[in-house]
Structures are given as C-alpha cells and as structure tokens.
Amino acid sequence: MAGKFTLPPLPYAYDALEPSISKQIMEIHHQKHHQTYITNLNAALDAQANALQTNNVPQLINLQQKIKFNGGGHINHSLFWANLAPYGSDYTNIARSAPGLKAAIEAQWGSVKQFIDAFNGVLLGLQGSGWGWLVRNPGEEGKLAIVSTKDQDPVTEQVPVFGVDMWEHAYYLQYTNNKASYATEIWKVINWKIAEERFTGGVVGSSLKL
Amino acid sequence: MAASLFRTSTRSVLRAGASSVTPRAGVAGLTFARGKATLPDLSYDYGALEPSISGKIMELHHKNHHQTYVNSYNAAIEQVQEAQAKEDIAAQISLKPLINFHGGGHINHTLFWENLAPKSAGGGEPPSGALASAIDGSFGSLNEFQSKMNAALAGIQGSGWAWLVQDKQTGAIGIKTYANQDPVVGQFKPLLGIDAWEHAYYLQYQNRKAEYFGAIWDVINWKTVEKRFS
Numbered sequence: 102m103a104g105k106f107t108l109p110p111l112p113y114a115y116d117a118l119e120p121s122i123s124k125q126i127m128e129i130h131h132q133k134h135h136q137t138y139i140t141n142l143n144a145a146l147d148a149q150a151n152a153l154q155t156n157n158v159p160q161l162i163n164l165q166q167k168i169k170f171n172g173g174g175h176i177n178h179s180l181f182w183a184n185l186a187p188y189g190s191d192y193t194n195i196a197r198s199a200p201g202l203k204a205a206i207e208a209q210w211g212s213v214k215q216f217i218d219a220f221n222g223v224l225l226g227l228q229g230s231g232w233g234w235l236v237r238n239p240g241e242e243g244k245l246a247i248v249s250t251k252d253q254d255p256v257t258e259q260v261p262v263f264g265v266d267m268w269e270h271a272y273y274l275q276y277t278n279n280k281a282s283y284a285t286e287i288w289k290v291i292n293w294k295i296a297e298e299r300f301t302g303g304v305v306g307s308s309l310k311l
Numbered sequence: 312m313a314a315s316l317f318r319t320s321t322r323s324v325l326r327a328g329a330s331s332v333t334p335r336a337g338v339a340g341l342t343f344a345r346g347k348a349t350l351p352d353l354s355y356d357y358g359a360l361e362p363s364i365s366g367k368i369m370e371l372h373h374k375n376h377h378q379t380y381v382n383s384y385n386a387a388i389e390q391v392q393e394a395q396a397k398e399d400i401a402a403q404i405s406l407k408p409l410i411n412f413h414g415g416g417h418i419n420h421t422l423f424w425e426n427l428a429p430k431s432a433g434g435g436e437p438p439s440g441a442l443a444s445a446i447d448g449s450f451g452s453l454n455e456f457q458s459k460m461n462a463a464l465a466g467i468q469g470s471g472w473a474w475l476v477q478d479k480q481t482g483a484i485g486i487k488t489y490a491n492q493d494p495v496v497g498q499f500k501p502l503l504g505i506d507a508w509e510h511a512y513y514l515q516y517q518n519r520k521a522e523y524f525g526a527i528w529d530v531i532n533w534k535t536v537e538k539r540f541s
Binding site for chain 1: 371375376379408412468469470471490491492508509510513514517518
C-alpha cells in the first residue's frame with residue numbers, strides 16, 4: 102500500500118514564477134510542504150486499510166480528519182501548481198488564453214478588474230490559513246463563484262477553475278506580513294489556459310478525480 | 312512630537328493590563344472618550360529570545376502582525392459603535408467574527424509576549440511550587456507535559472495556538488488547541504500560550520516547525536505562568 106500517491110513534478114522550473122513568487126518559496130512549498138501532505142496521506146490510507154481489515158470502526162472514524170486534511174493538501178497543491186504559469190508567458194494573458202472564461206467573468210463581475218478586486222477581497226478576508234478559489238457550479242448554466250476554503254479543505258462539489266494558496270508558507274519568505282502584495286502579484290502568474298480548460302471541461306489529465 | 316510622546320506614555324501605562332483598553336483623554340479629531348486598544352511594549356529586546364526566536368521574527372511579529380490585529384480590532388469596534396448608535400442589530404452580529412479574530416489576535420499575542428522571556432531573565436527555568444505540582448500531577452512530569460504540548464502544536468491543521476489552560480470551575484489544568492485567533496475565554500483560563508501560526512517561526516524554521524516547538528521551551532517565562540495559575 103505504501104507510496105500510493107507521489108509528488109507530481111512541477112510543469113515549470115522553480116524560478117519560473119519570479120519575481121512574483123521566489124524560487125526559494127517554490128522549492129520549499131513543493132518539495133517539503135506538498136511532499137509532507139502526500140506522505141501523511143499515504144500513511145493515513147495505510148492505517149485505514151489496516152483498520153478496515155480488522156473491523157476497527159473507531160479507528161476508521163478517527164482517520165477521517167487526517168485523510169481530509171492531507172488529501173485536501175495534496176489535491177489543492179496539485180491544482181495550484183497546474184494553474185500557475187511562468188512569469189511573462191503567454192498563458193498568463195487572459196485575453197489570449199481564456200476567451201470563454203474571460204467573457205463569463207465579465208458577464209458576472211462587469212470586468213476582469215472588478216473580478217480580481219472581489220477575489221482579492223476574499224483572499225485578504227481569510228482569518229487564518231486557507232485558499233481562495235474561482236469555482237464553476239455544476240449544471241449547464243454553470244455559474245461562476247469566488248469561494249474560500251479553510252485550512253486544506255478541498256473544493257469537492259464544484260469545478261475548481263483555479264486556486265490561490267493563502268497559507269503564510271505560500272508567501273512569507275518573500276512578502277512577510279504584506280499579504281496584499283502577494284495577492285496582487287499572483288495575478289501575473291495565473292495560468293489562464295488551464296483555467297479555461299477547467300472552465301469548459303472540468304479538471305482533466307489528473308488522477309485526482311475532480 | 313507631542314503626539315508621539317503621548318503615545319509612548321499611554322503605552323507604558325497599558326503594560327499593566329492585558330486587555331489594553333483604557334480610558335484616555337480625547338485627542339484632536341477624536342470625539343470618542345472611550346480608549347483604543349494599543350500595541351503593548353515588549354519587556355525585552357527583539358533579539359533577546361535568540362537563538363530560539365530570531366530578532367527579525369520578533370520585530371515583524373510584534374510591530375506588524377500584532378499591530379494589525381490592534382488596528383483592525385479598533386476599526387471593528389468603531390463599526391460596532393456605529394451599529395449600536397443606529398440600533399442595527401444585524402450589523403452588530405455580522406461584526407462578531409471580526410471582533411473574535413482581531414480582538415483574539417490582540418489578546419493572544421499580548422499573553423504570548425508576557426509568557427516568554429530571555430534566558431538572562433529566567434526564560435526556560437522550570438516552574439516551581441503549586442504549578443509544578445499541578446503539572447506533575449496532571450502530566451507526570453514537566454518533560455511529559457512539554458512533549459504532549461508539542462504533539463498538540465504539531466497536530467494543529469492550519470493556523471492556531473496551543474494553550475495550557477485551567478478550568479475555572481474545577482481548577483484542573485489541561486492542554487487545548489484553538490483555531491486561528493480564537494481566544495481562551497469562557498470555561499478556561501489561559502496560563503501558557505504558544506503561537507503555531509507560520510508567521511511565528513517561518514523565517515527561521517520554514518517547514519521544520521517541530522524544531523521551533525522544541526526550541527521555544529528555552530524562552531518560556533514560567534514565572535508569568537505561575538502568576539496566572541491559581
């Protein structure tokens with residue numbers, strides 16, 4: 102059972118998001134933080150398999166929060182790496198890379214700028230660790246919404262179009278307490294091509310079953 | 312200049328009270344007689360807790376993070392006062408999470424600074440007397456308590472604090488964790504708090520938070536904890 106989930110490689114170099122996100126942050130965030138969620142998720146799943154074999158129901162219940170937290174950490178970070186793109190690359194251009202999503206955003210928020218302002222309001226309003234997400238609700242109409250999830254709670258009921266990590270470890274080495282600057286800079290490295298793909302077709306090419 | 316002098320003297324007065332809400336004379340442009348929360352001074356230098364906690368962390372943590380909780384708490388209280396004046400109950404209720412978060416941040420950090428001390432001022436010296444007996448009785452030994460507290464800290468899923476608390480009704484002591492800036496209020500009294508937010512250690516320890524939890528015991532001010540224990 103051991104080693105069920107493994108760390109997905111980044112689709113770009115650790116320094117590719119500079120100057121928006123430093124190489125040092127990306128290295129620690131990916132190699133240490135994300136890896137720890139995976140290690141702990143695998144351990145919890147092993148323990149769950151044992152508990153299932155021995156009919157240990159209290160232990161099965163006890164493991165649920167560990168699986169949610171570490172599984173959520175794995176899902177969230179996997180989605181996050183993929184919805185970021187190298188600084189200055191074409192994918193960071195919403196008009197060229199996400200025409201459908203851009204139109205939907207403008208229809209709901211009036212303009213991309215107003216959308217970003219609203220999104221940053223959610224990011225800066227988080228009280229503690231968590232994530233901000235643009236999600237698409239299920240169904241034909243599939244309205245967009247900005248939501249936050251606390252700690253490592255994942256988005257499970259809607260399609261996560263893209264997410265922004267607001268844990269302090271995501272920005273502290275570079276921005277310290279100035280999280281507003283991080284929330285401004287992150288928009289320069291959002292991968293609008295991936296966002297468009299998730300907006301139109303859900304999350305694909307992933308073993309995360311979202 | 313006058314304003315900064317006034318501010319300094321106000322702050323030194325406030326060091327005695329953890330709530331840091333005290334009446335003060337009105338200053339220009341302020342119509343409320345009611346006092347505002349202010350950032351308490353530290354009783355030691357920013358670098359005094361090294362090597363357990365770096366001077367840079369202490370400076371940012373105190374001057375920026377704690378100050379932001381103070382400012383945001385004052386802003387939220389002003390909004391509450393406006394809502395009260397308008398008898399807008401819904402607005403008052405909707406402001407409660409902001410009071411809890413920023414007021415909690417102010418209380419928690421104030422208690423935290425006071426339950427830390429440089430080694431030269433007794434930091435890390437074990438508790439004595441009734442508190443030492445209570446810890447031995449509840450946990451077996453100080454070492455056992457510390458390892459249980461460290462396990463509680465390591466188990467926090469997100470931002471939060473771990474506290475040694477005392478049950479106001481039974482007098483029993485125990486370890487409790489609180490999410491985000493939720494303060495220790497109600498049934499329990501805070502005796503000793505350790506900040507497990509990433510901003511409390513990240514510049515020095517990054518993801519190695521267990522090292523921070525190990526090192527902080529060298530700068531715990533048990534004399535303060537003894538005074539809180541009754």
